[in-house]
Amino acid sequence: MNAKELKQVKEQLKEGHFPQWMVTDPDIYKLEQDKIFAKTWLFIGHESEVKEPGDYVTRMMAEDPVLMMKNKQGEINVFLNSCSHRGTRLCTEDYGNKKAHTCPYHGWTYSLDGDLIGVVAGNKVFGEKMDKGDWGLRPIPRVESYQGMIFGNLDPEAEPLEDYLGNMKWYFDIMLGRSDGGMEVWGVPHRWVAKANWKMTSENFAADPYHVQTTHRSAVELELTPKDPMYASYGHQVVLDNGHGINVITSETGRSRLKYQGMPEDMWPMFERNLTENQQEVFSRVTNFVGGVFPNLSFISTQSGSEGNGHNHLNFRVWRPLGPDKIEILVWFMIDKALPYEFKKKSYRGFLNTFGAAGTLEQDDTENWARIVEASQGKMARDRSLNYNNVINYLMGFDNLEPDKEFPGPGTAYPSCYTDHIARSMHRYWLSLITADMEEEEKV
Ligand code: FES
Ligand SMILES: [Fe+2]
Missing domain, CATH: 3.90.380.10 (Naphthalene 1,2-dioxygenase Alpha Subunit; Chain A, domain 1)
Incomplete structure (x- = not known):
């Protein structure tokens, strides 16, 4: 959208009009992904969906697959549902209960805290230097909840959820x-x-x-x-x-x-x-x-x-x-x-x-x-x-x-x-x- 178009759109909105081309325009859609869905608080799920340690659900935050799960301490964490090895989707079910998550591709295993705890053939193939501590699941930058409603935000600088609501x-x-x-x-x-x-x-x-x-x-x-x-x-x-x-x-x-x-x-x-x-x-x-x-x-x-x-x-x-x-x-x-x-x-x-x-x-x-x-x-x-x-x-x-x-x-x-x-x-x-x-x- 160039400056002239922006000016026109602002005028149109001021008059209570909405330009119809913006409804399904592919460039606007891309902008929305970058400027809205990567920066605002998106609803992931409700705390009652993961009641027990090991309970999990998989969801999407716009285009990113996420894994929300409860750890042994009863905390709910949300990670990118993507294995740190080659990036495949780690958990493929919609919901369930597991003690740990094992990747279907090469078998890396992650704890309920998202830590990498198992590597098939471990040191034999990766040597002594690779530190498993560096290869846990990637947490969603911001996860906050209000009245049991759990939201995530991909922007680490985002204002707190409560302020946003x-x-x-x-x-x-x-x-x-x-x-x-x-x-x-x-x-x-x-x-x-x-x-x-x-x-x-x-x-x-x-x-x-x-x-x-x-x-x-x-x-x-x-x-x-x-x-x-x-x-x-x-x-x-x-x-x-x-x-x-x-x-x-x-x-x-x-x-x-x-x-x-x-x-x-x-x-x-x-x-x-x-x-x-x-x-x-x-x-x-x-x-x-x-x-x-x-x-x-x-x-x-x-x-x-x-x-x-x-x-x-x-x-x-x-x-x-x-x-x-x-x-x-x-x-x-x-x-x-x-x-x-x-x-x-x-x-x-x-x-x-x-x-x-x-x-x-x-x-x-x-x-x-x-x-x-x-x-x-x-x-x-x-x-x-x-x-x-x-x-x-x-x-x-x-x-x-x-x-x-x-x-x-x-x-x-x-x-x-x-x-x-x-x-x-x-x-x-x-x-x-x-x-x-x-x-x-x-x-x-
Ligand atoms: S992609 Fe997950 S273990 Fe290889
Ligand atoms: Fe309706």
Whole structure:
């Protein structure tokens, strides 16, 4: 992107427009890999996925395979999942428990701390000089966690995770910190590949309740959701730090029909002990939380069946870019450890019906994301000149919605979820990252 194009893009974003060529442009994709995915905090997994010493999961941080495992002292470490000998992928399973990891290529063995502890034929072939201490697994430069959520960052200089999450922590505390014992992941994350660009999927969750009544029309027809076209607008869209955002969806009356998303009443005193008064107020009124941590972690915490005819559930998801027009989706189902088993089971069923690889709502969304990609790759959509107005529209709430100063949570809260405030904030943050190292004179 040259200085002239940057100037043009900045002007377009200022006006609530987004240039369509940037959605799937291969050069922009490369920039995103270098400037965003190598420098921001990426979600790897939840601490409950590695409960016992030796438990491990393998994941990808954008393009890097990583191995997250618990050592004998109970510490969780994350390494590049690549053998230090010839670089092959060390662990090939998705998850499991091992006392040590042995490479399938030449048999080098690593401890649960990532130390090299076994070399086939050892000194006989490598001599006395090679120090095994130099050839352990390479740790991911930064690994930090918040409320059991483990993130990694490839940039050793990155700001601490808690600073990066900023005022999103307040909402994480409600969703993840309300119960004694925290949350646990049930099962393994669902995983599948879809045709989509990661920006559009992140934005769909963090910033776009406007699509709900059209895309998910089938939910209305099944009477899971009301007909009211404004249904998903009630509540607040809250713009948070660093391109993060959350929609706190209530109902027309500003209150969910069910307090605390319909969680069992005997848990309420615990919530009230663990949450501040303002957090209780938000949590007691909410029907759905839906939002995202920039760049590609999203979540939805919902009553299954918006009218409270099911059990609430929470899922987190990562949209891992596999190219400008392809993503891998990972979805974790999470639930309060403190809940009774029967409730958890029903909640999991509600999740399976709606979200995850076979969920009806998930399928509705996936089709639209594929079509955005298809319609953004032709010559006309990719034309960067201003010959025609080659932009897509982010004008909702642009100059007709003021923040609600009375909202009890942090962030800038707008009194409607049908607005593009979070999307515009994501775009601004995204542009600031991908242009961060441009020469000063190129900055406009
Ligand atoms: S590549 Fe792992 S032992 Fe050779
Ligand atoms: Fe959707």
